[in-house]
Amino acid sequence: MAPPLSRRFLLQSAIVAAAVPGVSFGTGGGRAAAATVPAPSTWSVRPFALKDVTLGQGLFADKRQLMLDHGRGYDVDRLLQVFRANAGLSTKGAVAPGGWEGLDGEANGNLRGHYTGHFLTMLAQAYAGTGDTAYADRIRSMVGALSEVREALRGDPKMLAVTGKWGGAHENVRGSYQYIDLPAAVLGGAAAVTLSVWVMPTHTANWQRVFDFGDDTTRYMYLATRNADGVPRFAVTTGGPGGEQGLNGTAALPLNQWSHLAVTLSGSTGTLYVNGSAVARNASMTLNPSVLGTLANNWLGRSNFSGDPVYAGAFDEFNVWSRALTADEITSLQTNEAKKSAAGLGDLASYWFAATDGGTFADASGRGLTATLRRTWGGPSHPGFLAAYPETQFIALESMTSGDYTKVWAPYYTAHKILKGLVDAYLATDDARALDLASGMCDWMYSRLSRLPDATLQRMWGIFSSGEFGGIVETIVDLYTITGEPDHLALAKLFDLDRLIDACAANTDILDGLHANQHIPIFTGYVRLYDATGETRYLTAAKNFWDMVVPQRMYGIGGTSTAEFWKARGVVSGSISDTNAETCCAYNMLKLSRMLFFHEQDPKYMDYYERALLNQVLGSKQDTAHAEKPLVTYFIGLKPGHVRDYTPKQGTTCCEGTGLESATKYQDSVYFAKADGSALYVNLYSATTLHWTAQGVTVTQTTDYPREQGSTITVEGGGGTFEMKLRVPSWATAGFRVTVNGGAVSGTPTAGSYFTIPSRIWRDGDVVRVTIPFRLRVEKALDDPTLQTLFHGPVNLVGRNASTSYLSFGLYGNAGLSGDLLPSLTPVSGEPLHHTLDGTEFAPFYEGTEDPTHAYFRRSEPKVVLGGTDAGVANPARSDGTTLLDEIWAGAPFADKGALVARVRATVSSWVSDGLLGRADGQKVITTAENASYEA
Template sequence: MQEFKLQEVRLTNGPFKKAQEADLKYILDLNPDRLLAPYLIAAGLPTKADRYGNWENIGLDGHIGGHYLSALSMMYASTGNKEIKTRLDYMISELARCQDKDGNGYVGGIPQGKVFWDRIHKGDIDGSGFGLNNTWVPIYNIHKLFAGLIDTYNYTGNEKAKEIVIKLGDWFIELIRPLSNEQIQKILKTEHGGINESFADLYIITKDKKYLETAEKISQKAFLNPLIKKEDKLTGLHANTQIPKVIGFEKISKLSGNKEWSDAAQFFWKNVTEKRSVAFGGNSVAEHFNPTDNFSGMLKSNEGPETCNSYNMERLSKALFLDKNDVSYLDFYERTLYNHILSSQDPDKGGFVYFTPIRPNHYRVYSQPETSMWCCVGTGIENHSKYGELIYSHSDADIFVNLFIPSTLNWKEKGIELEQKTKFPYENNSELILKLKNSKTFVLNIRYPKWAENFEVFINGKVQKIENKPSQYVSLTQKWKSGDKITVKFQTSTHLENLPDGSNWVAFVNGPIVLAAKTSTENLDGLFADASRMGHVAKGKYIPLDKAYALVGEKESYVSKLKNLGNMRFKLDSLELQPFFEIHEARYQMYFQTYTKENYKEKQALLKQQEIDALAIEAKTVDKINCGEQQPEVDHLYKGEKSDSGYDDAKFWRDTRSYISYQMSNKKLEGKTLEISFLGEFKVNNLEVFINDKPVEIISKNDKSIQFRVDTFELINLKIKSKDGSRTSKLNQIRILK
């Protein structure tokens, strides 16, 4: 199975075309010189504009520039827009200038990069999770540049991009040349994106085996080996740290013929899609994989599935589909495309979503070009530039129609053009019209989705006999002539889909489309993000879960009560359900609890008390850090040495044999005490606590926490040191309490 070039597919009117156009405007609103500034600074060249703020000047400097190359490349391939091409060529020429200035093949925007990389080259390595030598995910960062340069060459044929990335790859090989395998694996404990995939791509481009050997060498074995053994060790891991590694495993396995690695990638995909993904295709809570048997944390959180995760799960699904020629991978790809990816951009005002909460009556935040430089902005500008990638695919001679999206296909090599006219999901049909230079015989394969009912295919109005089953292709073989029309008709129905943990929370799904209810437009604090570090989180008022709409009665009645209003709208008592991808700038409810009439009052009373207890502790909290979680730690300027992090008993932790430090805020001096809570074996005799460089005394202690006075400090620089070099107890959470 092979993909068509993006140049061969064009979107026509519909929600995907509209999303592409909104993305195009956002891409053009970004200033290339501001994105290039970190690279110029690192190369010692004068900048032409100030670098962007937000994540682009607190450690991830340059990462959006790499994504920008990918987005420009794919948007140019998808649209032919000349301004996009001009920008892409300019970006490449400036990066070449930076690389030439450095002289050894390196180019990057990482702060103090030369000092940092020199330490790595010498084997001075201290890292875990998200900090490598107290630098924020530097290999993840430079992977974005590798990927952007490779995309520029693959999608547009830019030879200068190829030259730059080969030099950069050779620099990286020299960087790690003196390191042992153990030292390399130590580096890979820190999030590193899909750097192994990039070296596999370099092998594809050059056919030089040193790149494939490097790709294998920089694949993290501690993560790979359990997957090979079919062991589920994912719970508690930072989700988007893992998915790109698996894309690399899959690509390397395809190039090397390593079946173990291929099986590992398939095991991971199956685990995530079947056990860890919610109805709209997303996964994770606060960026981490939650327990497969308990989604309650996700239901309560304002940090639901992350868009980057779905971006990478789509990439993995595409790779597996093309490699295995298995149409079932498209079922997940399609579900996620319509419900998460399409919904992750404001279709009218532009802006990308980081977290999509499934907490009832919460909402999402949208990025802005001048304020928001998050990872999900980087993947966001890519997501909506490449919708044409899997609408169609092909073998040597035959065409496969995979998705019902209005578009045109021009397979110049074979002299075949195809136009697809459809209003799906608003109408359950699609029309395919062939335009051929000459009549010719080939197989036209049309995907029969697993959700489609009463699936029918007509050729020039004549119904065809179908013996295929859902999740297969209907293969039509004949001598086709220009003007032939193939019509596909089907039915969809609405069903309830439980969360993977089997709890009593359900979503309404019609065909592949997740339905939700718009519930309110009040208290949408920070709806369009400011430049703050955590501006991507919807921090507005929580509506208690016991105030959410619930389904009461016999389960069979929930769907039967739906009244079809047409145009994918459904009436459910006082609510109106509609496709989730249509709901924007509003609070919404996607998941509903189900109750029998007999247990409704009892269960609601219990839920109400749980909400009171949870909201009470948050009301007393001025600031908090979940130790061992990336976002809260980076937000609080984490630094440390000889520190490890992990996940035990559904809680995160961090310890140290040297020190860890954070910066916290005690706004208006509302906080009176600082509380540090611990997991597991608890001891305090081997640690010291400093606030603003002065040692502080414990004022209270219980079996799992210690407290300190902070009522005179508005800015708190907190440092926790091991007294004697032994490992401290596991810190779980730090709170400033009123």
């Protein structure tokens, strides 16, 4: 029995649930919603549903279209292959995608099933964002198939009938872990014996057993389709592998073709036949079934050695005779069914696999030795179980003390992806089957985890990476808001990792050495647990955690992590490698930033959102169409000359999965509404149209941002009354101007805030114009100010250069009074946001090319140059690397030349006083500043 929930916990949950308004996360309307997740009362602003925000033409739409085409055309039977195989169902001839998604991938495909969940989410978002029913049809098809899979897993395995050598046959689908269990009397203790079988192997794994009769790994008799040399082998022993008496074939059996195998034992002679020909004979054999005696395990398709693969392929006609057939009788079996051959049916056992479509096989020998189809792992512990592999990974995790992904690779992470895909499928299509599958998965997880002591759970969730569970808490809480099942909320709390929560709640940074993407999505879930329970430690921990990553462990593009892990706080330069910025990390940091903004409208969250979305996330998608691969990066190396890999690890990694999702929800955070509907937040400048039915208006942004430095916002419909809050990016220090219908709006916009157009009755045709001049600026690595990355407004510019050493550039020489460094660069005609500097082209990071890039460069300002004039003075530096020119230009923007000269005088005076600059050299700098001319 599961431990009872406390009365206090149940009462608190009931109060919170009652307080949640029954409205969608989306605050608009648009197309009719299929289903909704109630919005928490704790959110002071709320997002709009994807269906309420239409993506217009531009950079984001172009990127999205590549993924939409991929999602529309990809064969979803390939995604379902591993699920169907696990259930013993026909895989319809589909081939698994490969990479991490399939039995042959890394760690034996121990993560299989995750990609299918991502794909379902992508389809749901594609349908919501476009209204194209082709995506909904694909969702329903996949949900139907997964329903069949769960139904098959709930019961005993059943025969999979295929075309056999003589009619019907039974197929063991690779990945089904199925075998045929024969009664103990099958060999009858015979001293002489013949075993005959038709096989059609479908995989080349060695040591697949056609049959294995034995007690353990000491006493057994087997026939394998392939030994270590890839040829058939028969062996019998009472002394383990070292005592085997064997017969080896001479050639490999062909795949996907029927082959006949037979073994005869008589006296001291054993013979192995392949397709009627004797390929091996041993006249010194002393072992036979009479010596072995009655054996415990009598199996077709399974080995007594647990590490050997289960036979993948089909069986037809397995016969056992209590004598050695003659060569002529073996020959007759090649052209006749056994019952019509010279040999006749086996007198010890005879199975026609076409005779049943259930889970048992009748014996035609007259001995009544009915065989039973079984799974090596038995079956699920709960009828809600759904996965693309056996429950054994989940079971093994419960006793693990350290991670080993070759044995257990994040089963609850995989479960999360499947669960999330099903919840999204339900919300998109209102398909009750998807909700039933999702709810069943949570019921199954609760049945397992609620029985475990808290110490066991804490140990499990702290293991890398076997204990990784992704964003499962968030999805479980979302499901709870739909189902209202107390066990679902209780399940979400079973994923508490107290060491992490308590440290972050106390603002104690313990992230150094942790696996980044194992921990980021945990906090999005904990924010949702705060929403559902009111326990403040969850929200406090999440806020503090965010500050430990941004900017402390953040690269300029918004990404984080090195080789999937975090280094110490503030180490940026010291962590740059070929394996920076795992793309999943950016995906999950965006989700967490968004979730925190719902609770506290701190502009820093949306500043980060723009940075990571516009740079890393867009740049992670290659600008190329591909039918088979989503073409999304895993890592984005920031070392000089790095070339992005858009097909990492042969495809279907975690990052390609999140990449499917990212590219179909670009519009999800452009607009939020205040919970009471009194304000509209415009968080991102993007060509979009918002259908806000609650206010009776349509809000359209027309812009080519970021290739345009601003946006035009048009309100249609009229009659709505609300404030419009426009995000003023923290980098927008060159001015931010707003007009309504051509008239300036009063107030002074402040970088890193929201500028408010006061509440008004909006009229049809009202036009808001936002102008955001860009500046070229640098951002310095926290631990090395000489290592810098270049930004033009929100856009990270990367050098395209094959050199594998850091490039060195100076930028102050032609800086204007505004502090803008752009005059030092030369624009490339016809290429927006492209510039050259000292022969190197700088281009937006978001362009998904395969050019070698330099995200960081060495800043070198060896001489004091002002307004293009060399002062003839070396540019001195303080011990922390800050130079004289750095301090001068830190005062920008300057109202006029006089203000700049005044800054130069004050800075020079300070440096002379500190003994860092000679008085004569200081005067040269001042004179140069006075005589030089500057752009505005």
